[in-house]
Amino acid sequence: xTETVPTGIxxxxxxxxxxxxxxxxxxxxxxxxxxxxxxxxxxxxxxxTEFNExxxxxxxxxxxxxxxxxxxxxxWDFKKAEEENKFRFIDATRLSRVAMLKERMMKEExxxxxxKLLSIDTLIEQLQDKIVEIGAKRVVxxxxxxxxxxxxxxxERRTAGTDLIExxxxxxxxxxxxxxxxxxxxxxxxxxxxxxxHGVILLQTLFSGGxxxxxxxxxxxxxxxxxxxxxxxxxxxxxxxxxxxxxxxxDK
Numbered sequence: 001x002t003e004t005v006p007t008g009i010x011x012x013x014x015x016x017x018x019x020x021x022x023x024x025x026x027x028x029x030x031x032x033x034x035x036x037x038x039x040x041x042x043x044x045x046x047x048x049t050e051f052n053e054x055x056x057x058x059x060x061x062x063x064x065x066x067x068x069x070x071x072x073x074x075x076w077d078f079k080k081a082e083e084e085n086k087f088r089f090i091d092a093t094r095l096s097r098v099a100m101l102k103e104r105m106m107k108e109e110x111x112x113x114x115x116k117l118l119s120i121d122t123l124i125e126q127l128q129d130k131i132v133e134i135g136a137k138r139v140v141x142x143x144x145x146x147x148x149x150x151x152x153x154x155x156e157r158r159t160a161g162t163d164l165i166e167x168x169x170x171x172x173x174x175x176x177x178x179x180x181x182x183x184x185x186x187x188x189x190x191x192x193x194x195x196x197x198h199g200v201i202l203l204q205t206l207f208s209g210g211x212x213x214x215x216x217x218x219x220x221x222x223x224x225x226x227x228x229x230x231x232x233x234x235x236x237x238x239x240x241x242x243x244x245x246x247x248x249x250x251d252k
Contacts, residue, residue: 002223005053005138005174008046009039011242015218015227020174021198024222025165028178029191030203034214035235036178037061038074039203040140042239043176045076048086053137055081056130056173058090058123060146074239088130092123093146120147120160124167137173144179144193158192165196198222203233206248213248 004019013019020026030036040057047053057078059067067089068079081087130136144161151157168175179193181204194200199221206215217230233242 004224006046006051007043008050009042009240009242010238011231011233011244012216012240015231015242015244016221017225019224021221021223022174023172024198025168025175025177025196026199026201026221027193027197028176028201028203029181029194030178031181031205034181034203034205035233035240036203037142038235039201039240040142040176040178041067041071041076041078042074044087044138044140045071045078045081047138048081054086054134055138055140056088056090056127056134056136058092058127058139058141060092060141061143063091063093064089074237076239085134088134088136090123090126090130120164120167124164128171131171131173139168139171139173139175140178141168141175142178144177148179161193162196165193194219199224208248215248216242 002024003022004017005022006013006019028036028039044055044057047055057067062070071078078087078089082089127139131139144164147164148157148161151160165177168177177193177197179191181202182191200219202215202217202219204215205212214233214235215230216233218226218228220226227244229244230248231242231244232246232248233240
């Protein structure tokens, strides 16, 4: 069996024979509010505080101040970890928002795919520098959806996603990448990214008989034995907790 890295998230490691496959990429798919960023951040903070694994967060969705403010609500003090040289935050929001707006306003958008990929190359270089700087073992990139807004053409989007995931694979870290779930429900179309990563976890809210439940499904985890059932999870002041032995909906 593949060597695993414990997430430290209650119930989740139990579903994966101990954790994520080491030095591999895990994709977290979910709708807005499903807890993708929380799960990814919890994975980083547990690594910092329980497993002596330094970490880097790459955010394309929010700046460092907002991230630190939100995470402290769970008792996760990333600012302190940064001061102790255990954690680094890369604010990549300009890559997905400001740069795109500038292209539109200044009519500087290039039709060259390579021109758009230069910013991705720069991001990977920054990430590599931070990993080496603190000896990071865990990385999160949140979220691919923000980056892919720059690539309207499906071929460009697929190429950018492939290049980014291949670059992340070469970092030698256990990496979580988050992205948006296009369709909620038991039947859906698979995204290109799901075929390129080593593991996929799906987070969604399901509805049945007037009730709702948060549902987690480990869709694949190469080299690791998994519980393939869809199980409930909760989000509270401690973060995410997963309940692998519970049924999604109570019997009436």
